[in-house]
Amino acid sequence: MQTILQLNTSLSGAAGQSSQLAGAFAAALGRASGARVTVRDLATQPVPHLTLERFQAFGTPVAERTLEQQRYVAESDALVEELRRADTIVLGLPMYNFGVPSTLKAYFDHVARSGVTFRYTPNGPVGLLTGKKVFVFATRGGRYAGTPGDLQTAYVRQFLGFIGLRDVEFIYAEGLALGAEQRDAALGRALERIGQLAA
Ligand SMILES: Cc1cc2nc3c(=O)[nH]c(=O)nc-3n(C[C@H](O)[C@H](O)[C@H](O)COP(=O)(O)O)c2cc1C
Numbered sequence: 001m002q003t004i005l006q007l008n009t010s011l012s013g014a015a016g017q018s019s020q021l022a023g024a025f026a027a028a029l030g031r032a033s034g035a036r037v038t039v040r041d042l043a044t045q046p047v048p049h050l051t052l053e054r055f056q057a058f059g060t061p062v063a064e065r066t067l068e069q070q071r072y073v074a075e076s077d078a079l080v081e082e083l084r085r086a087d088t089i090v091l092g093l094p095m096y097n098f099g100v101p102s103t104l105k106a107y108f109d110h111v112a113r114s115g116v117t118f119r120y121t122p123n124g125p126v127g128l129l130t131g132k133k134v135f136v137f138a139t140r141g142g143r144y145a146g147t148p149g150d151l152q153t154a155y156v157r158q159f160l161g162f163i164g165l166r167d168v169e170f171i172y173a174e175g176l177a178l179g180a181e182q183r184d185a186a187l188g189r190a191l192e193r194i195g196q197l198a199a
Helices: 017-033 052-059 067-085 102-111 151-162 180-198
Strands: 003-008 036-041 088-094 118-121 124-127 133-139 167-173
Touching: 003 017, 003 067, 017 036, 017 088, 017 133, 017 167, 017 180, 052 067, 067 102, 088 151, 124 151, 133 151, 151 167, 167 180
Parallel strands: 003 036, 003 088, 088 133, 133 167
Antiparallel strands: 118 124
């Protein structure tokens, strides 16, 4: 069975505007395609910051890992396995202080694994999570898409591409803090796009 992985990263959990758009799309796509939707919410199930101990565990040969290192690697492996199993990834992405939620950065730090999700070759890095489609629902209080102020899109695209996720579509809902009229119009356009994408 096809699997859709929905990643919520809003500090408001499922109530976040990005989570609601991501959830509406994942549900519609699931209905249309018969795929199963799995939800990981990084506000309610936060991934810890990457510490030196955790990072060193990733690089320690399997046979030499301490019990603590085995636990650290198992946590990361579970996140990677969930990504690997997904055919489609739906990411809810609010902009916080010009960047991504810190919970998403911590998650990225746990799924960027040398030899597991990417490997270095003489020709440069190669991403290993291939053959998946990613939809990103980016919500912002202001307006940045298509301007040099949108550092978030380039960063997320770069990271996802690094681990092999190159087929990425961004759907923006911007100006959500610029008054009810602009907010409702932006959310309406995003919902319209969801209808088109899931049809
Ligand atoms: C801590 C915090 C920081 C924010 N920083 C920005 C920002 O840098 N630029 C912006 O356009 N909006 C910013 N916003 C507004 C959010 O991007 C906007 O409300 C978004 O819809 C939140 O999505 P969510 O409801 O899924 O969390 C910020 C909101 C919060 C709570």
